[in-house]
Amino acid sequence: GEDVEQSLFLSVREGDSSVINCTYTDSSSTYLYWYKQEPGAGLQLLTYIFSNMDMKQDQRLTVLLNKKDKHLSLRIADTQTGDSAIYFCAERPYAGGTSYGKLTFGQGTILTVHP
Amino acid sequence: GAVVSQHPSRVICKSGTSVKIECRSLDFQATTMFWYRQFPKQSLMLMATSNEGSKATYEQGVEKDKFLINHASLTLSTLTVTSAHPEDSSFYICSARDRFRTEAFFGQGTRLTVV
Numbered sequence: 001g002e003d004v005e006q007s008l009f010l011s012v013r014e015g016d017s018s019v020i021n022c023t024y025t026d027s028s029s030t031y032l033y034w035y036k037q038e039p040g041a042g043l044q045l046l047t048y049i050f051s052n053m054d055m056k057q058d059q060r061l062t063v064l065l066n067k068k069d070k071h072l073s074l075r076i077a078d079t080q081t082g083d084s085a086i087y088f089c090a091e092r093p094y095a096g097g098t099s100y101g102k103l104t105f106g107q108g109t110i111l112t113v114h115p
Numbered sequence: 116g117a118v119v120s121q122h123p124s125r126v127i128c129k130s131g132t133s134v135k136i137e138c139r140s141l142d143f144q145a146t147t148m149f150w151y152r153q154f155p156k157q158s159l160m161l162m163a164t165s166n167e168g169s170k171a172t173y174e175q176g177v178e179k180d181k182f183l184i185n186h187a188s189l190t191l192s193t194l195t196v197t198s199a200h201p202e203d204s205s206f207y208i209c210s211a212r213d214r215f216r217t218e219a220f221f222g223q224g225t226r227l228t229v230v
Contacts, residue, residue, distance in 0.1 A: 035221070040206075042222050042223040043208065043210075043221040045218055048218055092217075103159075103219065104161075108158055110156075
């Protein structure tokens with residue numbers, strides 16, 4: 001089955017860039033997502049990319065995809081203390097079926113931003 | 116945007132009782148809803164997928180008689196934890212998607228504590 005792996009912890013200083021990494025194993029066409037979870041809250045969709053894309057940028061967020069290595073990264077520019085949260089990488093197969101939309105999540109990366 | 120509302124956000128119940136958690140899509144028709152369980156500092160584990168008007172599809176290892184899922188309308192799915200025990204204490208999160216979008220949107224989550 002699909003597997004998604006992430007680094008567990010990242011600590012950065014306020015104003016620096018954060019890079020959160022993720023690898024996945026699904027070899028079929030797939031959507032790849034980044035979600036943010038603050039303590040005690042649900043998941044907020046930050047951005048997503050289709051597996052035939054190399055890069056997607058949305059304000060402070062840049063997603064880079066290395067299809068050959070199945071490596072995905074999320075870069076947060078000018079990281080702020082409010083960015084401290086758990087970030088989940090997730091993948092979803094493009095193909096349909098009764099489980100259409102089913103996500104496989106990584107373990108989550110705890111981002112801590114120091115003043 | 117697409118809003119998913121989950122209720123209640125927190126619930127404490129006695130061991131042996133049943134608890135119902137609601138997941139509503141407020142501004143779109145949720146043809147598919149997903150129920151996840153999250154343990155502290157861990158990733159989300161998919162429990163089941165429900166398509167409107169059909170029986171839920173449970174993941175391996177999830178007891179369908181203990182976690183009853185109903186998806187009777189395009190805007191509401193419910194998860195009932197029957198005969199709850201302390202080991203059922205967890206954070207339960209739903210997500211919903213319609214047939215037109217690639218992404219699923221998450222509810223705020225429900226913190227269940229069984230005492």
